[in-house]
Amino acid sequence: MATGRNHRPATRSRGIPEATVARLPLYLRALTALSERSVPTVSSEELASAAGVNSAKLRKDFSYLGSYGTRGVGYDVEYLVYQISRELGLTQDWPVVIVGIGNLGAALANYGGFASRGFRVAALIDADPALSGRQVAGIEVRHVDELESIIDTNGVSIGVITTPGGAAQQVCDRLVAAGVTSILNFAPTVLSVPDGVDVRKVDLSIELQILAFHEQRKAAEALAQEVPEPLAAEAAPAGSGRDQGPDGDIPAVMPA
Missing domain, CATH: 3.40.50.720 (NAD(P)-binding Rossmann-like Domain)
Structure with missing residues (x-):
């Protein structure tokens, strides 16, 4: 069996974008789950939903692999597992x-x-x-x-x-x-x-801090929905809609 030192994945030389490479493991995880359930084929919509991307992006990503699926049938699950594994270098040790x-x-x-x-x-x-x-x-x-x-x-x-x-x-x-x-x-x-x-x-x-940011924002949005509209307008923070410039940008110098 070949070792990693002697064989490098060919993704860069084939011109596959880094963003696509980053999504390939997501597709592989979803496909592996389907394979374990003996699912033979999967549509782009079903696979995209399982991987958390939109179907157009999935089809574009797979076009870089030379895999386009079959109209009315979808993608062969086992073949895609092999194809993505090979592209990621996972058929090696x-x-x-x-x-x-x-x-x-x-x-x-x-x-x-x-x-x-x-x-x-x-x-x-x-x-x-x-x-x-x-x-x-x-x-x-x-x-x-x-x-x-x-x-x-x-x-x-x-x-x-x-x-x-x-x-x-x-x-x-x-x-x-x-x-x-x-x-x-x-x-x-x-x-x-x-x-x-x-x-x-x-x-x-860092990942937890990002989640904390989203939790704080959701809490603020929930609170804003509970506050009567006139009070919410009076309490609007700097940078809200009423303080924005004509193009929706926050002015460099706020009015006195």
């Missing part, structure tokens, strides 16, 4: 190292979805000598001093960083120097990497 085996790192190590999606956790690495030799998810934790040799031996091209923020850049630098070209970063910091290295940032606190 991608060895991954996880650096930082705290609560989050251990949780990722125990996640059962990696193997079924083409990823193999090749090693768990931590700087704490007390963790060395311990078993997490059936894998022995190795000391960070072995990082470079582990990457070389296993042909690793994908690294996952779950360390504290202060240690993340140093770990990133070592991963890149050892040959890792893709990094999934859970550390609460922005990493600096050279050209040719891809970084995906996962920050749970």
Whole structure:
């Protein structure tokens, strides 16, 4: 079986837009669920709804793959699963190292979805000598001093960083120097990497803050509906409709 170090996905060379690439895993997840229920075909409308996109966007995305479906029948579920998996590089074996085996790192190590999606956790690495030799998810934790040799031996091209923020850049630098070209970063910091290295940032606190914003806005809208209209107009905040310029923009200088 081929390893990730020797075979890279062909999406960029084929000109598939990054926005489309970002949606392919959503389609694959929906298609996999259909496959598990032995559904043979699916319409663009049904698949788009399951993936959370509109059907026109889905059809445009699939056109980049050369898949157009059959009028009146839809898309062949099994073929699309294979086609998208191949495009994402999931028909290969991608060895991954996880650096930082705290609560989050251990949780990722125990996640059962990696193997079924083409990823193999090749090693768990931590700087704490007390963790060395311990078993997490059936894998022995190795000391960070072995990082470079582990990457070389296993042909690793994908690294996952779950360390504290202060240690993340140093770990990133070592991963890149050892040959890792893709990094999934859970550390609460922005990493600096050279050209040719891809970084995906996962920050749970930012996602929660965005949800908090939406919750606050929904609460404000609900309150506005409860307030009588004349009172709501008097209490309208700066930037509401009555303070806007002729084009709907907020004036640079508010009237006295």
